Amino acid sequence: MRAMWVGSVAVLAATAAMALAQQTASTAWISAGTTGVLPAQAEFPTPAGRVGFLLSGGPVEMKGHPFFTPLGKNGRACVTCHQPAYGMSFSAEAARDLWKRTGGKDPLFAAVDGSNCPSLPQEQEKSHSLLLERGLIRVFLPVPKNAEFTINVVSDPTGCNTSTVYGLDSPTPTVSVYRRPRMAANLKYVTNPAPRIVLKLGALSDTDPATGRPVGMNFMADAREATLITQARSALLGHGEAQSVTDDQLQKIVEFENQVYVAQIFDRSAGSLVEPGAPPALGPASMAAHRPGVLGDNDYDSVFLSFDSWKKGGASPQEQFRASVARGADIFMFRQFWLRDVTHINSIGLGNPLKRTCATCHNHQMTGQDLSAGFVDLGTTNYPRWTEPPLYSDARDLPVFKITCKPEALPHPYLGRVIYTSDPGRALISGRCADVGSIVMQQFRGLSARAPYYSNGSAKNLRELVDYYDRRFDMKLSEAEKQDLINFLGVL
Amino acid sequence: MKLRVLAVPHVILLVVQIAAAQQINFVACPVVRDTRTVPCFLAEYEGETYFLAVQQDISADQYPPQLLHDVLVEGTIQPGPRVCGGIPLKPVKLSVMPEVNPACNTILPAEPGIDAPPTHRPAGPSTRPAAAAAAPAAPAAPVRPTPPFGEREWKILYDFDSAFLFSRDTRTVNQAADYAVAAKAKQIEIVAHRGATLLSNGKVLVEGQAIAAQRAERVATLLKGLGTDPASVKVRVMSAPPQPDGKTDPENRVVSIRVSP
Secondary structure, three states, rough: OOOOOOOOOOOOOOHHHHHHHOOHHHOOOOOOOOOOOEEEEEEEEEOOEEEEEOOOOOEEEEOOOOOOOOOOOOOHHHHHHHHHHHHHEEOOHHHHHHHHHHHOOOHHOOOOOOOOOOOOOOOOHHHHHHHHHHHOOEEEEEOOOOOEEEEEEEEEOOOOOOOOOOOOOOOOOOOEEOOOOOOOOOHHHHHHOOOOEEEEEEEEEEOOOOOOEEOOOOOOOOOOOOHHHHHHHHHHHHHOOOOOOOHHHHHHHHHHHOOOEEEEEEOOOOOOOOOOOOEEEEOOHHHOOOOOOOOOOOOOOOOOOOHHHOOOOOOOOHHHHHHHHHHHHHHHHOOOOOOOOOOOHHHHHHHHHHEEEEHHHEEEOOOOOOOOOOEOOOOOEEEEOOOOOOOOOOOOOOOEEEEEOOOOOOOEEEEOEEEEEOOOOOOHHHHHHHHHOEEEEOOOOOOOOOOOOOOOHHHOHHHHHHHHHHHHOOOOHHHHHHHHHHHHHOOO | OHHHHHHOOOHHHHHHHHOOOOOEEEOOEEEEEEEOOEEEEEEEEOEEEEEEEEOOOOOOOOOOOOOOOOEEEEEEEEOOOOOHHHHHEEEEEEEEEOOOOOOOOOOOOOOOOOOOOOOOOOOEEOOOOOHHHHHOOOOOOOOOOOOOOOOOEEEOOOOOOOOOOOOOOHHHHHHHHHHHHHHHOOEEEEEEEEOOOEEOOOOHHHHHHHHHHHHHHHHHEEEEEEEEHHHHEEEEEEEEEEEEOOOOHHHHHHEEEEEHH
């Protein structure tokens, strides 16, 4: 029996949960330290319908569980940024709602990275503008010792990169970039192990420090952590400001994360996404049942399987919407365009340009990530194709860095030796000039629950996401094609 | 074209045959030609258009060049009809030059009568061949090297001024590593070279000073990471480029891996 659970602090029987189904998503925010049982199945309202949440191992008691319990001094837990009601991430709208409800006192807004910079007056809303407007968390990293480049701050709206305490000129030179928290769900796909050699690098993949086995390098925007264990430790010590964390706590966190599946389950226009005859990739149960590691860039076992059952359309608005979704799936798989100037796609022997489709890069069946290590420079953070205003703007809210490649370094393959960027991405880990702006692509599931999109939260909605691709690759999508794509992405 | 050559007097035919075997080496912007299927990559040199490559995927032996980069073409003119509007070169070695050249940015639209040669993969998602669809084959098990183990050598040829190991190259390194592990190799000798190329216009291009060392280091790291005994890996770096001859120059941009049981 499916429970629908939208309460925040409760031990819920399935029947009681059904009664709570009409509550809003905002009341489903789980604060760190919440006790009660998280049911095995739940649905949460989203702007487009409802997102489904499934725990493949059954209900979880939150009391004392390290995923839900603050382990550090700022009161945060993992759940602070990975909310079941928001696709195991959170939306900017939810952050704004939380600010209003708590007066900015929730640990989400902790100075360390829930504000634009810890040096700013924390009680002021504008000090948290990137979190409230774009859903961004500050990520602060040292410049790699082996960096093939120098980095200078061109503009610093948050003040953090020029801060003598937190910035590049501080005693511990640090770069602050701002990124969306990724969804902590469907992780068997995201952590699918890679071959020993990374296609995009022509070099060895990172390895699990515990086992020595190669890892997929496909989670986190910059793939800086090898495993969920190392990620959890790093997050607790950094974002959570914990003094220490035990192996047992880490194991419990990862055990929990590995049983979470999220996907849209109901769409206001399409209706149930999991009824008999619905496209087989939809819904969280499909995510749980399917096997990871399947390459879907083909016409016989596609990335999101088949939408044929919705193709026939009909007279009703629901049938017409479903037909639009099916057309969107076909556009995703088959609509060709010039895929060009993308580091780690065009530069690995495929040629530039490449006449292909969305599924070329977004090829991992069920998630739409890349089956290979996923960092590519789509262009969202690098001038001139970045998502920020193309001309000078006082309203620009992200920092801009000037990256200058050293003479002996291999340049960025499409931007050369001087690159202006709002986030160097993978280059802050690898130190390679060629990696500037490369960001690991994200999974496509539960999108309606966790706007805005892109690593820098620049696309407020799916329309803006599709528009960026249309401009970036000169796809010349018609209005109808755009709407089909939006409808398709919205039900995933 | 072929009939015309056959119809000309004997002396002229001889000249044509000599010209047809001509080696041609040049640096130019690649030009992309769209077609009904996959795009072709061409280049112009001294008023003539040459066919370089066609879009495939990383399983191909020949990778296309890239817009926003010059391409170094080292090839032999192939007699016969034009391909995709260009004179075919075979064999041909294409190198994507590392620096960005914004001037290399031409995409031509498809034209009737200009078609790409057949490829095993279309422009969109891959398709399953009809035979495979009828009876899907089980994935082939990896072939493990078996005794007797003798001395063996593998070679990796590089793009000009590049140490990048493409998919085709890492397959080679994998083979060498598998063999070395199976043979319990006492020595794996890596010899890395720096090349130079004589262009058809007489100019000589020499690779960067550090390129041989970079190639050696990457291959050695890969071999060690693939399970070979690190103590068995010996590296020699040949940093002095050979005298280029305009014919065999691509063979000098090479790393050899010699495995001795």
